[in-house]
Amino acid sequence: QVQLVESGGGLVKPGGSLRLSCAASGFTLSDYHMSWIRQAPGKGVEWVSYISSSSSHTNYADSVKGRFTISRDNAKNSLYLQMNSLRAGDTALYYCAREVMNPDGSGSGAFDIWGQGTMVTVSS
Amino acid sequence: QSALTQPPSASGSPGQSVTISCTGTSSDVGGYNYVSWYQQHPGKAPKLMIYEVSKRPSGVPDRFSGSKSGNTASLTVSGLQAEDGADFYCSSYAGSNNYVFGTGTKVTVL
Numbered sequence: 001q002v003q004l005v006e007s008g009g010g011l012v013k014p015g016g017s018l019r020l021s022c023a024a025s026g027f028t029l030s031d032y033h034m035s036w037i038r039q040a041p042g043k044g045v046e047w048v049s050y051i052s053s054s055s056s057h058t059n060y061a062d063s064v065k066g067r068f069t070i071s072r073d074n075a076k077n078s079l080y081l082q083m084n085s086l087r088a089g090d091t092a093l094y095y096c097a098r099e100v101m102n103p104d105g106s107g108s109g110a111f112d113i114w115g116q117g118t119m120v121t122v123s124s
Numbered sequence: 125q126s127a128l129t130q131p132p133s134a135s136g137s138p139g140q141s142v143t144i145s146c147t148g149t150s151s152d153v154g155g156y157n158y159v160s161w162y163q164q165h166p167g168k169a170p171k172l173m174i175y176e177v178s179k180r181p182s183g184v185p186d187r188f189s190g191s192k193s194g195n196t197a198s199l200t201v202s203g204l205q206a207e208d209g210a211d212f213y214c215s216s217y218a219g220s221n222n223y224v225f226g227t228g229t230k231v232t233v234l
Contacts, residue, residue, distance in 0.1 A: 035223065044127065045162070045170060045213050047223040059221035062125065100175055109158030109217030110175035117169060 002026035002113055004096050009118030016086050020118055022079040022096030030054070030074035033099040033107045036081045038092035039117075048094070049081060053105070063089070086122045093117040128153065128214055128226035135232040136204045144229045146197040146214030152224050154195035158217035161190055161199045165210045173212075174199060201231070209233040 008020040020036070036048040049070040050059045058070050069082040079096050097111035129147040136142040146153065146161075153159055159177045162170035172181050174190035177197065187202045197216070201208050214226035 037225075044228040045164075045215075045225045046127075047215075047225060050221045050223065052221075057221055061222075095169060100172075107217075108160075108176055109156065109215070109223060110160035110172055111162075111170075111215075112172045112175070112181060114169035114171075 004098065004113055004115035006094060006096055006115040006118035009094065009120045011121045011123065012086055013124050014087060014122055016122070017082070017084045018086065018120060020081040020083065020094055020096075020120070022081075022115060024077045024079065024098075027098075027113075029072070029077045029079070032101055034072065034079050035097050035099060035111065036068075036070060036079075037095045037097050037111070037114075038090075038120075039095070040089075040092040043092075046092075051079070053101075083120070086120075088122050091120060091122050093119050125152075125218060125222060125224045128216060128224055130212075130214060130226040130229045132227075133230045133232065135234055136201075137234045138204055138206065140204050141200055141202045142204060142231060143198050143200045144212055144214075144231070146199070146216075146226050148195050148197075148216055148224070150195060152216040152218040153192065153197050155219065156217045157192070159190065159192055159197040160215045161188075161197075162213045162215065163208075163210045164213065170213060204233050206233050 051070045067085045098113040100108040100110040161174040164170045178190040
């Protein structure tokens with residue numbers, strides 16, 4: 001079935017790094033734009049980063065710009081998020097999510113498939 | 125990017141309707157017909173309920189409907205059922221591959 005499975009979360013000290021992975025199955029990853037979205041404990045949902053289907057375009061929330069890097073390997077059906085210079089404020093459950101696509105190949109701004117999330121805790 | 129503004133809570137009795145607002149700006153909600161709504165039960169990932177302002181994904185009951193006027197979008201849940209109690213988030217495309225979510229609304233079925 002169509003699913004996304006995140007991994008790579010854990011406990012890291014402030015200033016440290018982590019690399020999250022998202023494995024896609026049941027659909028052709030190269031047909032979809034993808035995003036990382038996070039949710040701090042007991043808080044709302046925050047979009048973090050976007051990558052286009054062919055990796056030609058990426059974008060980041062201001063809160064992570066310059067510290068996080070999104071990438072993908074369509075041949076391996078995988079999405080990644082390299083997180084550097086981590087701060088306490090980055091503590092959250094990180095989801096990867098698939099964007100609903102329009103017939104012309106553009107995204108619709110909505111996310112129809114989400115993983116179960118991987119928890120990142122930044123603490124000394 | 126600033127989060128879209130939603131009321132913290134909303135409630136209704138079974139069978140009644142509840143409407144949740146989502147207020148943004150002309151740079152996000154008002155500028156694009158790319159507003160979506162998500163339902164999140166505790167411990168679960170958000171689930172897409174409405175996309176492109178008023179479209180329902182396959183499997184979402186027609187009790188859920190969306191609309192937009194200017195910089196404010198709305199989600200209406202008609203014929204409330206116990207299982208509709210959850211957190212709801214709106215989201216909007218904000219141009220240049222930017223996306224913004226709402227502050228979230230906790231819906232309680234009385």
